[in-house]
Amino acid sequence: MHRIIGVELSHQNAPLNIREKIVLTKEETVQAMHEMKSRLNEVLIISTCNRLAVYTYSTNYRPVLDFFNRFGNLNLYLTIYDYDDSAVRHLFSTAAGLKSQVVGEHQILGQIKDSYHTAREAGALGPVMHEFSRRAIRAGKRVRGETSIGQFATSIASVAFELVNKIHPQLRGAKVLVLGTGEMANLILQMLAKTEVSKLMVASRELNRASQIAGIYQATPVALGNLDEILKEADVIVGATAAAEVIVSREQMLPYVNGHSKLFIDMGMPRNFAPEIADLENITLHDLDSIKDLTYQGIMKRQKEIPKAKAIINDEVEDFVYWLNAKRVHPLISGYYNQLEIIKAREMSWVIPKMGTLDETQKKIIDKFANRLISHVSKRPVEVLKTYAQEPHGRDRPIDTFREIFNLKDVHIHIPKRRIIVGSRDSKLALAQTNEVIEKLKEMDPDNEFMIKTIKTSGDMGHLEELGAWVKEVERALLDKEIDLAVHSMKDMPTEIPEGVIIAGIPERADPRDVLLSNDGKKLEQMPPGSRIGTTSMRRGFQIQRLQPGMEIVPVRGNIITRMSKLEGGEYDAIILAAAGLQRLGILNRITEIFSVEQMVPAVGQGALAAEIREDDLKLKQLLEKINHRETELAITAERALLHELGGGCRMPIGGYAKITGNSITLHGMYANDSGTKINFDHLTADISEVEEMGKRLAARLKKGI
Numbered sequence: 001m002h003r004i005i006g007v008e009l010s011h012q013n014a015p016l017n018i019r020e021k022i023v024l025t026k027e028e029t030v031q032a033m034h035e036m037k038s039r040l041n042e043v044l045i046i047s048t049c050n051r052l053a054v055y056t057y058s059t060n061y062r063p064v065l066d067f068f069n070r071f072g073n074l075n076l077y078l079t080i081y082d083y084d085d086s087a088v089r090h091l092f093s094t095a096a097g098l099k100s101q102v103v104g105e106h107q108i109l110g111q112i113k114d115s116y117h118t119a120r121e122a123g124a125l126g127p128v129m130h131e132f133s134r135r136a137i138r139a140g141k142r143v144r145g146e147t148s149i150g151q152f153a154t155s156i157a158s159v160a161f162e163l164v165n166k167i168h169p170q171l172r173g174a175k176v177l178v179l180g181t182g183e184m185a186n187l188i189l190q191m192l193a194k195t196e197v198s199k200l201m202v203a204s205r206e207l208n209r210a211s212q213i214a215g216i217y218q219a220t221p222v223a224l225g226n227l228d229e230i231l232k233e234a235d236v237i238v239g240a241t242a243a244a245e246v247i248v249s250r251e252q253m254l255p256y257v258n259g260h261s262k263l264f265i266d267m268g269m270p271r272n273f274a275p276e277i278a279d280l281e282n283i284t285l286h287d288l289d290s291i292k293d294l295t296y297q298g299i300m301k302r303q304k305e306i307p308k309a310k311a312i313i314n315d316e317v318e319d320f321v322y323w324l325n326a327k328r329v330h331p332l333i334s335g336y337y338n339q340l341e342i343i344k345a346r347e348m349s350w351v352i353p354k355m356g357t358l359d360e361t362q363k364k365i366i367d368k369f370a371n372r373l374i375s376h377v378s379k380r381p382v383e384v385l386k387t388y389a390q391e392p393h394g395r396d397r398p399i400d401t402f403r404e405i406f407n408l409k410d411v412h413i414h415i416p417k418r419r420i421i422v423g424s425r426d427s428k429l430a431l432a433q434t435n436e437v438i439e440k441l442k443e444m445d446p447d448n449e450f451m452i453k454t455i456k457t458s459g460d461m462g463h464l465e466e467l468g469a470w471v472k473e474v475e476r477a478l479l480d481k482e483i484d485l486a487v488h489s490m491k492d493m494p495t496e497i498p499e500g501v502i503i504a505g506i507p508e509r510a511d512p513r514d515v516l517l518s519n520d521g522k523k524l525e526q527m528p529p530g531s532r533i534g535t536t537s538m539r540r541g542f543q544i545q546r547l548q549p550g551m552e553i554v555p556v557r558g559n560i561i562t563r564m565s566k567l568e569g570g571e572y573d574a575i576i577l578a579a580a581g582l583q584r585l586g587i588l589n590r591i592t593e594i595f596s597v598e599q600m601v602p603a604v605g606q607g608a609l610a611a612e613i614r615e616d617d618l619k620l621k622q623l624l625e626k627i628n629h630r631e632t633e634l635a636i637t638a639e640r641a642l643l644h645e646l647g648g649g650c651r652m653p654i655g656g657y658a659k660i661t662g663n664s665i666t667l668h669g670m671y672a673n674d675s676g677t678k679i680n681f682d683h684l685t686a687d688i689s690e691v692e693e694m695g696k697r698l699a700a701r702l703k704k705g706i
Helices: 026-037 062-069 084-095 107-121 127-146 156-167 183-192 207-217 224-233 250-256 275-279 288-294 296-303 306-328 330-355 360-388 398-405 428-444 472-479 538-547 560-568 579-585 618-625 630-646 688-703
Strands: 003-010 042-047 051-058 079-081 175-179 199-204 220-223 236-239 262-266 283-286 418-424 448-454 485-489 501-505 514-518 532-534 552-554 574-578 609-614 654-661 664-672 679-687
Touching: 003 062, 003 084, 003 127, 026 042, 026 062, 026 107, 042 107, 042 127, 051 062, 051 084, 051 127, 079 084, 084 107, 084 127, 084 306, 107 127, 127 306, 156 183, 175 183, 175 224, 183 199, 183 207, 199 207, 199 224, 207 220, 220 224, 224 250, 250 275, 275 283, 306 330, 306 360, 330 360, 330 398, 360 398, 418 428, 418 472, 428 448, 428 485, 428 560, 428 579, 428 609, 428 618, 472 485, 472 501, 472 609, 501 618, 514 560, 514 579, 532 560, 538 552, 538 654, 538 664, 538 679, 560 574, 560 579, 574 579, 609 618, 630 654, 630 664, 630 688, 654 688, 664 688, 679 688
Parallel strands: 175 199, 175 236, 199 220, 236 262, 262 283, 418 448, 418 485, 532 552, 532 574
Antiparallel strands: 003 051, 003 079, 042 051, 485 609, 501 609, 514 574, 654 664, 664 679
């Protein structure tokens, strides 16, 4: 089924050094849209200094991911909005300034307008994306006109100006150099021109262009070729060019280290100034990632306007989704009107000859009467059909009813048998796992429609000590019929699940092993004593100490992206993660070392997923049975029997992994006390008919001496 899909890499998930790799010129944007248009129906690309977003009206987003893959493996930083409501809400919120670094800034609305006009000129838009873009711009205008969100915020340029003013409060005596003559440079020049700076300079590769802009703001034009001379003089240097290479390097600044202090503000994308200049004495450097933190009071004022802005966005999203759903049944409406026109022509050919001699005016009146009659007769059915289109997969299939009543059997549109609402935690990994299950179910039965509903759990709020911290809120939504299906990591599932729900499907397991990620590419055995290894799992920590004594085990919290960011930031020498999570996020290339299950026994259920439903949902149970992997189910049954007998949860120092070979199953187990001073490893092999019993037997052996 065609739907609006968005894929975005932005400042919300990607650091500056990643974002600057994917800035597109207008020509590159047009070329990319032309290329994707050959595989997609409609395409809109929004490329700014803080985001690259691709929206499409299509059946899948694979061509969009292929486009992003040109820039390297960016899966870690991409956010996919794969359903109408989420994609529409995100673009409308972006146009309103709610997704900007500076909440409420006005530049993004102009950038979306420019992107829309570029896509139109390139022929990349069809009727849906045209209306989608137009409605996003309207939503952005409404938020700015009906709230005060812009009263306390302008563009990032104004934040940069606040920063300059903070360090040079009066700006008297300050010599300011602005590199660039584009929109961003003009905005900062406009603000600086109203102050009492002692000297304002504008630099460009083309001196004529610099002179033009300098004349507007009573500034001094400078050629970039003379930059070294000017740097010595300037107190504040603002970079606002779209140059592909660094304009000011560390080597250029070395002669001025012992001079007076200088403030560099880098608003360029890619960056205009080498990050290393920040290490030099007397030099302060701020870039796009850092300036956003310097206007806290303004942000707090803007926060009060956000609920009003969201109410407007909700209104616009609801209105557009209604339009989109109605458009999907347009073939039926067109077919209906065509039939009415055929009936009109037939009846007119019958009645006119029977009315004697008529002049042209009389014939036109009769024709107009027939048109008015058609309009009145068809108004109500068409309105009802548009209402039905908002819920086309209803139990009574009203669209089929409409088609039958008006004899439109030759008009075919896709009507999903059922909408299945799938509950998931709102993390990139959880959503990737949920989409994995959905795609398997679509393969089994493509006539169902799926919608994801994200749910915040106790685990997401940091209450990790609670039993079932990652699943119980999702299970509650399942029992309350807010969702129809829940997808969990099997290792997060308590051994006891609530009455009324069942695990109805366990897809084939992904890689169950634990892996090491290190900053310098060293494996565990190569790391020196005292190396900081990040993991919150006692199971992992104790086994690391056993493999390589002398390591410092340090807790690390957060999702995979957060943990990897902390590793890259130098907080740890290495971290331990599950291979399955990295596999599902498409970032296996970050792995330094993979531990065998003998070296490090995995957590019970690691790598497997659990599809949970209400016990009485027999149709969904039958569908999930089609994706259930029998060998994985047997292995998980043995592991969970071990866990249940040991009386532990996912945070206890317990490991268990079962593998089936032919008709035999081998179960590996690990069990330790809370301090890790006593730790037992053992394994059993038995016939697959004994999976639960062998789990109990192995648990008894592991308990000895603990």
